[in-house]
């Protein structure tokens with residue numbers, strides 16, 4: 663069976679000359695949940711934007727069976743769901759309901775099917791009660807949860823989340839963790855929340871300076887204090903809790 667992600671020597675330079683990715687090699691099997699860790703400016707968001715073709719650099723990249731940059735872009739967008747770091751990049755319709763329905767309708771689902779998807783996705787992030795409100799009238803944490811719902815509603819094969827737990831209150835963070843843990847999709851989770859990573863992901867990679875500098879069991883990576891320190895990563899509560907979570 664093909665891999666969910668197969669990246670070989672992926673490089674990307676922004677138009678202003680800044681290097682975003684400096685030779686990324688990564689293989690992800692179907693069904694894996696991988697944490698993407700790394701300091702600010704490491705290239706995590708740049709990598710994520712490559713996974714559905716929003717950015718396209720050199721090297722080879724296959725995602726969900728499609729060659730990025732050359733294959734069917736529409737199919738790629740249907741198979742890969744990106745939750746952006748900033749929810750305001752994801753929400754643009756006058757109401758939450760319309761925002762969450764947008765993807766399913768775009769995939770060609772009927773109004774009734776889209777309606778069902780909206781209800782399920784909003785329930786998954788506990789946001790049914792805001793369905794008729796305007797996204798810009800919600801708090802940041804609420805907008806983040808709605809942004810996640812817009813992607814869940816499309817039922818993608820690969821789910822890529824950029825900082826999903828940022829600005830969530832503890833209960834919402836816990837519920838998001840449980841929601842994501844129940845999903846069967848292949849998942850890439852970019853996060854600075856190392857304990858979130860430890861609970862959700864069996865495997866982790868560290869991206870630093872546009873390259874993958876570590877790839878292994880999440881628990882092993884989080885126990886390696888020297889490795890974490892070398893890439894500006896820190897656990898909030900020390901090793902014991904990570905061992906317990908792993």
Ligand SMILES: Nc1ncnc2c1ncn2[C@@H]1O[C@H](COP(=O)(O)OP(=O)(O)OP(=O)(O)O)[C@@H](O)[C@H]1O
Nearest residue numbers: 676678680681682701702703704705706707708709
């Ligand atoms: N639109 C852009 N134009 C030019 N350079 C950019 C742009 N976006 C990001 N960069 C640069 O590319 C590099 C990688 O940035 P990226 O946003 O991928 O980092 P990141 O790992 O997601 O960081 P963070 O943890 O802060 O979200 C950085 O040096 C950054 O300054």
Ligand SMILES: [Mg+2]
Nearest residue numbers: 706707747824
């Ligand atoms: Mg980022």
